[in-house]
Amino acid sequence: MLDNMKRSILVALWFVFLTFPLMVVKVNTLKNIVEWRWMNMLWVALGAFVLSIVWRWAMVRRDLKSSESDSTDDDQARPGIGQRILEDPKIFKPVLLVLAVVTLVFPLVVDIYQANIMVLALIFVVLGLGLNITVGLAGLLDLGYVAFFAVGAYTYGILNSFWGIGFWTSLPIGGLMGALFGIALGFPILRLRGDYLAIVTLGFGSIAKIVIENWEEVFNGAKGIAGIPRPGLFGLDMTIESATTYTYYLMILMVLFTIFITNRLKDSRIGRAWMALREDEIACVAMGVDMARTKLGAYAFGAFWAGLVGVIFAARNTYINPNSFTFMESALVLSIVVLGGMGSIVGVIIAALVLILMPEYLRAFAEYRMLMFGAVMVLMMIFRPEGLIANVRRKYTRSAVKTEGVNA
Amino acid sequence: MPETKKKLLEVKGLTMDFGGLRAVDAVSLEVSTGEIVALIGPNGAGKTTFFNCVTGIYNPTKGEVLVHPPEKKTQRINGFKPNRVTTIGMARTFQNIRLFHNMTVLENVMIGRHCRTTTSIVGAIMRGASTKRQEQETIEKSYELLKKVGLVNFADEFAKNLPYGAQRRLEIARAMATDPFLLLLDEPAAGMNPQETKALDELIVRIRDTEKIAILLIEHDMKLVMNISERIYVMEYGKEIAQGTPMDIRSNPRVIEAYLGEEADA
Structure with a gap:
């Protein structure tokens, strides 16, 4: 401890020295004098000292934890607080109940602005869950995921502006279009892995945006498509407020639907094949899994969700243009998956809410958004590389009848 | 054994080139029902490459890989994808464990x-x-x-x-x-201690006897190979240099030379 103190003091002094010319000395060119701001020096020293102490303490704790799990040779001996909440039904049930009530009441108590932001956050929850299939389960890095989102949004935009097709018809079409483009992208990159895969998907994302921007006749170029109708309900006329509330509930249903389906797939023959593909491609193929079909399935299925919520996104905004589908959005969705924990559904939901809502409510710090993102990512990689909530493996139970038969 | 033996896997003149390097040179091999067959040879002899050609990981340059699945039509599986080979009924393990x-x-x-x-x-x-x-x-x-x-x-x-x-x-x-009807094991005993090897020995024989799965294995542990295999193929520098029962192989001068290096007659 004393050693840590000493080192932290040294760090503080070093920072004082480094920042001295910047923070302390200020030449006033009007009066031709030097202003000495000694208070700044004190702040720098204090700040550096505290940060250094916290950092050291965190590192010590981390090392302690890893050595502990090494010695007991059981990494599930002390599950994190997240896991404990998830696994203990006594805590889990009330938490779920409270969450359900809050979600249901939310749009009724807050104003339209809040509800609108929440809809956006929920859209990103679904995007995160979709990308989680491709990246978290199947291990196929996709840096151009937003392209599928754009496919969905423009499917609705074009279908509506050219042929006047409504929201509910466009919704499944948008999803299918997303899946179709997922397969189209999947074919050329079946053989690629790791960095190469990242580069090609990155390129695909950029190409999608450039095509949309420059193909005036179909996509209306950079001007975008305006006047897209909000989701309808049996042709009811709705005010903007009630339409937003309606969209909110629609998104909640959408999220539940996504969770339900991804969960079922995860615990199935298909989900296991995806995981095996992520773990070891050669072994996976040698065990009789059709690599092409499994990979394409993962791409198509991940893209399907992006296409689906793309339609809702277009309907929510009533206006789409290429600027909503930049690499930043892809990176954002990927951060959600990495931050939440690869393959973990609850983790992704939390991460999506945090990453989308935080910048909205902390508008004052908007300029530091990327800085914060970067810092959070680095810290996550150091302290919790498995994500906020690690993917817990399911235990399989044998049917009772068979077990008795074996025992007898 | 009154049961008639039936050919399961038949490899004829299998050759695999990597650019100018001939890793496997016209190797032929057969495995029949109820057999344990071993493929041995010094390091770098091309045994694993041979396995990879048979299981579809590589597409052999020349030669025929024929499978005769029990109660099904014979198939030539050159260039089949690994998953198809497995689906036909030949499963493998890996030298460097791939779990x-x-x-x-x-x-x-x-x-x-x-x-x-x-x-x-x-x-x-x-x-x-x-x-x-x-x-x-x-x-x-x-x-x-x-x-x-x-x-x-x-x-x-x-x-x-x-x-x-x-x-x-x-x-x-x-x-x-x-x-599977045929199991291909790539150095299953590598890195095992004597007790584990003995248990593996029993396991392999048990698989053959009770599961009716024929076995083709690559192995360096001579004791294991001599104990359990009916026939042995020996490879060196990509070529097949001998084949026969464990007794034949043990006394074959070519094999001894390959393993111990040339006799000090120079």
């Missing part, structure tokens, strides 16, 4: 059942009666296999946490889950 580390032991075996089950994406979402039945069958069958290789207590453990010998046995269980 799915972040999946449980049971799940590893369940992956082996993949090619024998049919649930599609839609089926998995609907989770109808047939899907549930298939899933339960997969679990039961995988448990049975784990019991056979003595890993049932580790079923819910991550594969990466298993001790080395157990990982090797898990690979065998995973390969067996694909319902």
